[in-house]
Amino acid sequence: MTHTPQFGGALRTNWHLQNGIYFLNNGSFGATPISVLQKQSEWRERFEQQPVFFTMRTLPVELRNAASIMGEFMGAQGEDIVFVDNASTGVNTVLRSLIPMLNEGDELITTSHVYNAVRQTMLYVCSLTGARYIEVDVPFPLASPEEVVERVRAAITPRTRFAMFDHITSPTGLVFPVADxxxxxxxxxxxxxxxxxxxxxxxxxxxxxxxADWYTGNFHKWLFAPKGSAFLWTAKQHQPTTHSSIISHGYSMGYHAEFDFNGTKDWSPFLCAPDGLAFMQQLGIENVRRYNRTLALEARSMMISAVPQPLPAPESMLESLAAIVLPCAIRTHENPMADAMAIHDMLWDGERIEVPVFPFATGGSVKLLLRIAAQVFNEAAEYKHLCDVLPGILELYNSNA
Ligand SMILES: Cc1ncc(COP(=O)(O)O)c(C=O)c1O
Structure with a gap:
């Protein structure tokens, strides 16, 4: 792309996305551009040309080089960054490293907007240590970022040892006030x-x-990197006690030694993180963010007109994701995810709209939320189609209650 790109459907030929589908879920796995996948093939070829030389000599240098580029982009020193396969691994790494330090009755805190896999990891670590899992009910609709802080403040006790907060929440798509x-x-x-x-x-x-003490994030969701490209940033004082979930040759030999090699694998997703970043830079980072945010807000307005409800959250908490509450009762109380999937499947099977529906527990009951994502290949007409068909699909769901 040498010219100023035109965002929307015109850009879609840069991805392998199927024709004729409404792909409104960049949030779950991202979408990797074809040009970045080509770079990934080049790294894989370099590896296959001399696997031993690549692993012993090329990889250590290139991984650290990629970490410095990504660190500079994220306001961090490259030396504090290690690559992990995904945010789940980043979360597991830290929580499992905490096990020796936790005592019975210690409290691990998060909010009800937590990603379910992270909740499960916290519960697992609590089951091993006797620590208590505390999930602070932060409602949705949500009035303000201050409400998040106040709810958390009220839940802190002298036993609270560790807190996990989402920067951008999964089921609700909100930017949380993490600095506060x-x-x-x-x-x-x-x-x-x-x-x-x-x-x-x-x-x-x-x-x-x-x-923060630790920060994990994905490059494969919103930074156009290949799947399996994520990082863990660790404050210097915790680096000696933060151990890879896969223990290998580098155990206790330092932060980089523990993470930069922990068994044979495909390292190309890490080495391509700078290529994902370069793709976004070519589009213009600010252009992308402005386009996506404007589109997400427009999509949310359309959804609220189609499915009338109070504003779910202030605009200031939104970027490229937006969720609404569906006016649907839970039918399968023992497994509300089944109800969410039923609506998801009606949208996909009937309309070829890919959009996630999540169960969300708050105030003692479970709601179903629908969350759209806006990425540069999306355009307003796609959300308009969703809004045209959504009321009919919800009527069908409710009539089967
Ligand atoms: C807030 C949050 N945390 C963690 C994850 C897990 O990411 P991954 O599947 O890359 O491990 C997700 C995935 O959607 C998420 O939304």
Whole structure:
């Protein structure tokens, strides 16, 4: 792309996305441009040309080079960054590293907007250590970012040891006030990890000044990198006690030694993170963010007209994702995900609209939320189609209640 790109459907030939589908879910896995996949093939070929030389000599240098480029982009020093396969691995790495330090009755805190896999990891670590899992009910609709901070403040106790906060929440698509949450936790001596699975690319990051103890994020969601490209940033004082979930030759030999090689694998997603970034830079980082945010807000307005409801959250908390509450009762109380999937499947099977529906528990009941994502290959007409068909699909769902 040498010319100023025109966003929307015209850009779609840069991806392998099927024709004729409404792909409104960049949020789950991202979408990797064809040109970045070609770069990935080149790295794989370089590996196959001399696998031993590549692993022993090329990889250590190139990984650190990629970490410095990505660190500079995220306001961090490359030496504090290691690559992990995905945000789930980043979260597991930190929570499992905490196990020796946790005692019975310690409290691990997060909010009800937490990603379910992260919730499960916290529950697992609690089951091993006797620590307590505390999930603070933060409602949706949500009035303000301050409400998040106040709810968390009220839940902190002298036993709170560790807090996990989403930078951008998964079921609700909101930008959480993580700097304020970290500051609050610091006042109480609580360690903080930020789950920034959606953050790189979508919002500006300044990891060095944010003040978290750990931060993980994906390059494959909003930064156009190949799948399996993510990072863990660790504050220097925790690097000696932060161990890879896969223990290998480098155990206890330093942060880079532990993470830069932990078994044979395909390293091309990490080495291509700078290529994903370069793709976004070619489009213009600010252009992409402005386009996506404007589109997400427009899509949300259309959805609220189609399915009338109070504003789910202030505009200031939105970037490239937006969720609404569906006026649908839960039918399968033992597994509300089945109801969410039923609506998802009606949209996909009947209309070829790919958009996620999530169960979300708050205030003692479970709601179903629908979340759109806006990426540069999307355009307003796609959300208009969703809004045209959504009321009919919800009527059908409700009539089968
Ligand atoms: C907030 C949040 N955390 C963690 C994850 C897990 O990301 P991954 O599947 O890349 O591990 C996701 C995925 O959507 C997410 O939204």
């Amino acid at each position: 949450l970290i500051a609050l936790c610091k006042e109480h001596g609580i360690l903080t990890m930020i789950d920034g699975a959606h953050a790189p690319g979508m919002i500006d990051l300044h990891l060095d000044s944010l003040g």
